[in-house]
Amino acid sequence: MAHPNKHIREALEYGKLHGWRFEKAGGRAHIYGTIYCRHGHSDCLIFIHSTPRNPEDHARRIRRKVDRCPNPIGA
Ligand SMILES: [Zn+2]
Structure with missing residues (x-):
């Protein structure tokens, strides 16, 4: 699970702490x-971009999505 961008890596780690699962994409390059x-x-899903134009903003969206789950797991 090593995304090239540090902000995205941290957001993925945040998701993991809250019990979210990660699935590596096959094929679609972006x-x-x-x-x-x-x-x-159905709403608790977010695509992780390989090279987001604004990685910090993308990372924020990922965290926000994780926070919005109505049945959070963990801290
Ligand atoms: Zn959820």
């Missing part, structure tokens, strides 16, 4: 992978 919560909420 999509690095997907993270989703383990409850299967």
